[in-house]
Amino acid sequence: MSLSLEDLGVRIGRHRAVRGVSCAVAAGECLAVLGRNGAGKTSLVRGVAGLLPVTGAIRLDGQDLTALGPAERSRRIGYVAQGVAQLSAQLTVFDLLLLAQNGGQFAWAAPRESLHRAEAMLDLLGLQPLARRTPAEMSGGQRQMVALALALVRRPAVLLLDEPTSALDLANQLHLLELVRTHTRRAGMATVMVLHDLNLASRYADSVLMLEDGAPVHAGPAAEVLTEERLARVYGVDCRILAMEGGHRAIYPLARLGGTAA
Numbered sequence: 320m321s322l323s324l325e326d327l328g329v330r331i332g333r334h335r336a337v338r339g340v341s342c343a344v345a346a347g348e349c350l351a352v353l354g355r356n357g358a359g360k361t362s363l364v365r366g367v368a369g370l371l372p373v374t375g376a377i378r379l380d381g382q383d384l385t386a387l388g389p390a391e392r393s394r395r396i397g398y399v400a401q402g403v404a405q406l407s408a409q410l411t412v413f414d415l416l417l418l419a420q421n422g423g424q425f426a427w428a429a430p431r432e433s434l435h436r437a438e439a440m441l442d443l444l445g446l447q448p449l450a451r452r453t454p455a456e457m458s459g460g461q462r463q464m465v466a467l468a469l470a471l472v473r474r475p476a477v478l479l480l481d482e483p484t485s486a487l488d489l490a491n492q493l494h495l496l497e498l499v500r501t502h503t504r505r506a507g508m509a510t511v512m513v514l515h516d517l518n519l520a521s522r523y524a525d526s527v528l529m530l531e532d533g534a535p536v537h538a539g540p541a542a543e544v545l546t547e548e549r550l551a552r553v554y555g556v557d558c559r560i561l562a563m564e565g566g567h568r569a570i571y572p573l574a575r576l577g578g579t580a581a
């Protein structure tokens with residue numbers, strides 16, 4: 320399904336964390352939200368997820384998401400929060416996958432289809448070896464992969480990921496983002512992911528949205544948005560952008576400019 324944000328504003332208490340964001344994510348596409356620390360990226364995804372109050376419109380295939388009740392909204396949205404997921408330490412990964420689908424039913428009571436879907440998700444993410452472990456028995460990176468599995472197993476229309484690779488090693492960063500991109504295309508989801516790594520954003524996002532002080536400053540394909548001039552202005556860092564094999568671009572930070580970067 321397609322997601323569109325129209326003049327979206329997000330408040331945290333009296334603080335206007337996000338304002339004037341208008342953009343569209345087509346079904347089967349990934350949008351990367353970029354910007355410096357404190358730019359409003361997490362607030363944006365938390366607003367879309369229904370966890371912070373918003374102004375403006377959030378539409379899913381034209382339907383106003385904010386008009387839906389919390390249960391219906393959370394059924395359509397998969398959200399993986401920033402940081403290593405706080406998962407129930409008592410349950411196994413397999414039981415968590417069943418709970419995510421059936422809200423309260425364990426393996427012995429779950430429908431056959433839920434069992435199949437849980438198995439398929441374990442296979443897809445390479446998590447079979449962890450199926451019988453509890454989150455307390457896993458590393459931070461493993462918990463981050465499990466958090467993605469728990470979001471995907473509910474088959475959301477919109478997937479929101481806040482720094483999904485922050486705890487992952489180099490191989491798993493690529494694995495997770497390849498998987499997110501493939502699954503997004505196959506399921507026709509609209510995916511929004513907050514990323515700090517500009518190279519990963521360039522490589523895996525269909526488009527990027529750059530925020531500055533809560534407002535959108537640039538949006539479009541990564542190759543158009545991420546230029547050396549803009550990175551110097553937004554991040555205060557002198558970067559070189561190199562053309563690589565396969566049409567990829569590599570963004571290499573050389574130095575902070577004039578002490579403007581924090």
Ligand SMILES: Nc1ncnc2c1ncn2[C@@H]1O[C@H](COP(=O)(O)OP(=O)(O)OP(=O)(O)O)[C@@H](O)[C@H]1O
Pocket residue numbers: 331332334336354355356357358359360361362363
């Ligand atoms: N509970 C809060 N009360 C008031 N202001 C807040 C609160 N939480 C965040 N903010 C402010 O809202 C702004 C946006 O924060 P947000 O977490 O969305 O930024 P971010 O772009 O995700 O940052 P980071 O890259 O560091 O995770 C920041 O200026 C932050 O200081």
